[in-house]
Amino acid sequence: xxxxxxxxxxxxxxxxxxxxxxxxxxxxxxxxxxxxxxxxxxxxxxxxxxxxxxxxxxxxxxxxxxxxxxxxxxxxxxxxxxxxxxxxxxxxxxxxxxxxxxxxxxxxxxxxxxxxxxxxxxxxxxxxxxxxxxxxxxxxxxxxxxxxxxxxxxxxxxxxxxxxxxxxxxxxxxxxxxxxxxxxxxxxxxxxxxxxxxxxxxxxxxxxxxxxxxxxxxxxxxxxxxxxxxxxxxxxxxxxxxxxxxxxxxxxxxxxxxxxxxxxxxxxxxxxxxxxxxxxxxxxxxxxxxxxxxxxxxxxxxxxxxxxxxxxxxxxxxxxxxxxxxxxxxxxxxxxxxxxxxxxxxxxxxxxxxxxxxxxxxxxxxxxxxxxxxxxxxxxxxxxxxxxxxxxxxxxxxxxxxxxxxxxxxxxxxxxxxxxxxxxxxxxxxxxxxxxxxxxxxxxxxxxxxxxxxxxxxxxxxxxxxxxxxxxxxxxxxxxxxxxxxxxxxxxxxxxxxxxxxxxxxxxxxxxxxxxxxxxxxxxxxxxxxxxxxxxxx
Amino acid sequence: xxxxxxxxxxxxxxxxxxxxxxxxxxxxxxxxxxxxxxxxxxxxxxxxxxxxxxxxxxxxxxxxxxxxxxxxxxxxxxxxxxxxxxxxxxxxxxxxxxxxxxxxxxxxxxxxxxxxxxxxxxxxxxxxxxxxxxxxxxxxxxxxxxxxxxxxxxxxxxxxxxxxxxxxxxxxxxxxxxxxxxxxxxxxxxxxxxxxxxxxxxxxxxxxxxxxxxxxxxxxxxxxxxxxxxxxxxxxxxxxxxxxxxxxxxxxxxxxxxxxxxxxxxxxxxxxxxxxxxxxxxxxxxxxxxxxxxxxxxxxxxxxxx
Numbered sequence: 001x002x003x004x005x006x007x008x009x010x011x012x013x014x015x016x017x018x019x020x021x022x023x024x025x026x027x028x029x030x031x032x033x034x035x036x037x038x039x040x041x042x043x044x045x046x047x048x049x050x051x052x053x054x055x056x057x058x059x060x061x062x063x064x065x066x067x068x069x070x071x072x073x074x075x076x077x078x079x080x081x082x083x084x085x086x087x088x089x090x091x092x093x094x095x096x097x098x099x100x101x102x103x104x105x106x107x108x109x110x111x112x113x114x115x116x117x118x119x120x121x122x123x124x125x126x127x128x129x130x131x132x133x134x135x136x137x138x139x140x141x142x143x144x145x146x147x148x149x150x151x152x153x154x155x156x157x158x159x160x161x162x163x164x165x166x167x168x169x170x171x172x173x174x175x176x177x178x179x180x181x182x183x184x185x186x187x188x189x190x191x192x193x194x195x196x197x198x199x200x201x202x203x204x205x206x207x208x209x210x211x212x213x214x215x216x217x218x219x220x221x222x223x224x225x226x227x228x229x230x231x232x233x234x235x236x237x238x239x240x241x242x243x244x245x246x247x248x249x250x251x252x253x254x255x256x257x258x259x260x261x262x263x264x265x266x267x268x269x270x271x272x273x274x275x276x277x278x279x280x281x282x283x284x285x286x287x288x289x290x291x292x293x294x295x296x297x298x299x300x301x302x303x304x305x306x307x308x309x310x311x312x313x314x315x316x317x318x319x320x321x322x323x324x325x326x327x328x329x330x331x332x333x334x335x336x337x338x339x340x341x342x343x344x345x346x347x348x349x350x351x352x353x354x355x356x357x358x359x360x361x362x363x364x365x366x367x368x369x370x371x372x373x374x375x376x377x378x379x380x381x382x383x384x385x386x387x388x389x390x391x392x393x394x395x396x397x398x399x400x401x402x403x404x405x406x407x408x409x410x411x412x413x414x415x416x417x418x419x420x421x422x423x424x425x426x427x428x429x430x431x432x433x434x435x436x437x438x439x440x441x442x443x444x445x446x447x448x449x450x451x452x453x454x455x456x457x458x459x460x461x462x463x464x465x466x467x468x469x470x471x472x473x474x475x476x477x478x479x480x481x482x483x484x485x486x487x488x489x490x491x492x493x494x495x496x497x498x499x500x501x502x503x504x505x506x507x508x509x510x511x512x513x514x515x516x517x518x519x520x521x522x523x524x525x526x527x528x529x530x531x532x533x534x535x536x537x538x
Numbered sequence: 539x540x541x542x543x544x545x546x547x548x549x550x551x552x553x554x555x556x557x558x559x560x561x562x563x564x565x566x567x568x569x570x571x572x573x574x575x576x577x578x579x580x581x582x583x584x585x586x587x588x589x590x591x592x593x594x595x596x597x598x599x600x601x602x603x604x605x606x607x608x609x610x611x612x613x614x615x616x617x618x619x620x621x622x623x624x625x626x627x628x629x630x631x632x633x634x635x636x637x638x639x640x641x642x643x644x645x646x647x648x649x650x651x652x653x654x655x656x657x658x659x660x661x662x663x664x665x666x667x668x669x670x671x672x673x674x675x676x677x678x679x680x681x682x683x684x685x686x687x688x689x690x691x692x693x694x695x696x697x698x699x700x701x702x703x704x705x706x707x708x709x710x711x712x713x714x715x716x717x718x719x720x721x722x723x724x725x726x727x728x729x730x731x732x733x734x735x736x737x738x739x740x741x742x743x744x745x746x747x748x749x750x751x752x753x754x755x756x757x758x759x760x761x762x763x764x765x766x767x768x769x770x771x772x773x774x775x776x777x778x779x780x781x782x783x784x785x786x787x788x789x790x791x792x793x794x795x796x797x798x799x800x801x802x803x804x805x806x807x808x809x810x811x812x813x814x815x816x817x818x819x820x821x822x823x824x825x826x827x828x829x830x831x832x833x834x835x836x837x838x839x840x841x842x843x844x
Binding site for chain 2: 036038039040042043045048050123124126127128129130131132134143144145194195197198212213214215239241242243245246249250252253255404405406407409410411413430440445448449450451452
């Protein structure tokens with residue numbers, strides 16, 4: 001067994017102050033931050049929660065074996081003090097940090113890790129994160145309910161967790177940093193039963209102090225938190241059921257520190273034109289791509305020329321204007337801030353004449369009629385109309401089917417939608433790794449009935465390349481692995497099952513009293529805001 | 539009277555059964571799969587099937603509906619698919635806010651609508667009548683979202699008289715109730731006007747005037763009690779209108795009622811919540827109408843409950 005990362009090196013990282021913000025203000029302690037969201041928080045159970053608004057709340061309540069440096073996509077150990085990966089990349093041995101306590105006062109032990117992962121894989125938990133653990137040995141039996149536990153996970157002693165994989169998986173440490181891998185205490189889960197999501201107990205920087213259903217949640221600082229020095233806030237209050245326009249008014253009035261749903265589209269230009277307000281807005285990239293899927297199993301999109309023609313017909317700059325410039329043009333499936341993104345690749349350039357030629361080559365000189373499914377909330381129907389106009393210019397007559405999210409997802413999964421505009425349902429990466437943009441949405445595994453690969457694009461050669469890339473687990477060869485992924489996405493672009501349109505930027509507004517590096521307010525992992533590290537200036 | 543109430547309660551139960559059946563059918567044929575919403579985007583077909591079985595959604599329609607009813611008669615509304623919480627608990631936590639707003643809003647509608655209707659009737663055909671009726675027409679057709687935001691902007695943001703949304707104190711209640719009051723008052727003023735005009739033409743009013751009673755006494759003492767009957771029935775119907783229109787106002791004012799709960803559940807195909815809220819709302823409407831019908835004979839002894 002070879003140690004790929006030494007615990008001493010990690011100790012050095014942790015000897016540093018918890019986070020040194022780039023902007024020089026010294027963090028100060030105390031205070032209550034107020035945030036708002038439109039939608040209610042459904043659950044705070046890390047095995048279940050998978051929404052925009054609860055994602056980073058769960059991160060503040062719980063921890064996993066792995067974590068990220070705040071405001072970045074850089075992995076760092078979390079509840080694991082150190083870890084080792086075997087030569088063949090199949091065995092991960094995690095050493096737990098000592099003295100970590102759950103909010104109920106009990107000390108964390110290795111059995112808790114075993115319990116927590118088994119719980120997510122157990123089909124009765126109905127976790128949307130179950131599939132992430134598929135590379136662990138014995139997953140299939142446990143996921144199907146044929147075994148009580150995942151055979152590949154064990155705790156030889158109270159401080160050691162050993163996880164055996166059935167295939168090498170370079171993304172495995174990212175999986176261990178996902179919310180679904182967060183550690184829960186068995187006794188608290190069993191005491192609360194199905195209501196654990198409303199009575200969460202974790203090891204995180206905050207604990208839940210109050211939850212008035214439909215109104216507010218109050219998170220209170222965990223004084224015993226295992227990372228010394230954080231969190232800075234005494235508490236933060238989340239008010240739910242707040243219309244974004246009203247949340248913005250309240251923020252302007254000084255009642256709200258962060259409108260969690262961002263600046264409403266209708267107000268965006270007004271806010272950004274006002275210097276005082278614009279200075280409170282933090283802009284950041286996010287691991288998001290908005291794209292048009294074309295069903296490659298149906299004529300006319302079974303012809304690659306047609307799909308390329310669609311790519312060339314889309315005027316991305318104009319579509320970005322439709323959303324007030326809140327995005328950058330996308331050239332490929334991966335967003336620019338994702339490792340593995342191909343720098344310098346320009347994608348299909350806007351060229352209507354070239355597109356018409358390609359259509360003629362495919363035998364559609366006179367164009368054709370088709371349908372595009374789109375989610376019915378603003379700005380998606382408007383974007384769909386812009387796409388409709390672009391395609392009309394090369395002779396493709398698109399009728400727009402504007403439906404509720406669940407209906408579009410259903411049509412996409414069933415393969416009945418010739419085209420789908422992904423807006424409102426688009427892929428935002430679960431973890432910052434190029435693999436996460438492939439399997440479910442471009443790989444053969446997702447191209448099944450009900451899968452998220454709405455193009456139904458399946459290229460077995462690319463699946464093989466993906467498996468090969470993900471078997472490179474040695475961090476020293478990370479560059480080689482990313483080069484492979486870059487190549488995979490370039491091949492996807494050749495086959496053009498998607499027309500990537502834009503990568504949305506995030507804009508978070510914060511009150512003037514909020515401090516901490518800008519990156520924390522557009523954290524690529526703790527979406528939308530990293531509550532543990534922001535603070536209120538004195 | 540007791541027999542009448544019993545019969546009405548039996549009818550109400552039938553109505554609720556019908557509502558539950560129709561809603562269940564609509565959710566069943568909806569081209570959106572709740573299991574996919576639960577299973578998430580990384581789920582395999584096997585996971586999806588396993589969840590479908592656990593929730594009993596793989597069963598034939600009638601079995602599913604039968605199971606739902608069986609649980610319902612035992613007082614079990616089920617658990618939310620996504621929140622995993624008891625639907626009864628979710629509704630109970632939000633119902634007080636909705637009921638409070640319901641009472642306050644209908645009071646506002648009456649306070650605004652009835653006087654305007656009476657004034658219009660007394661000035662029938664004059665400019666003031668035309669003006670009032672035009673206003674009532676505008677209020678019933680005004681978009682809720684715009685009116686709510688406008689009131690919020692003027693009275694909460696600019697003038698600072700009321701909090702900018704929220705729940706808990708009387709001050710929080712004023713703007714949402716007034717918004718709904720303004721928007722709904724038009725119905726009442728129009729009905730009040732036509733009912734009042736009919737009554738003012740009646741013989742007993744002429745007799746009262748001929749006896750030399752003052753104008754005020756005739757209107758308030760004789761005309762109004764007779765003209766108010768259609769209003770009582772209207773309130774029963776209004777509860778239904780209120781339930782269907784409350785989502786927008788709740789969302790602008792951050793009011794934690796069942797409208798928001800329903801709206802979010804519909805987006806995520808959370809069937810137990812949708813069923814629960816629909817049934818509770820239907821209950822409200824049925825009870826509201828029953829009360830309106832029971833009150834009518836107290837106001838007009840000529841009405842007999844049969």
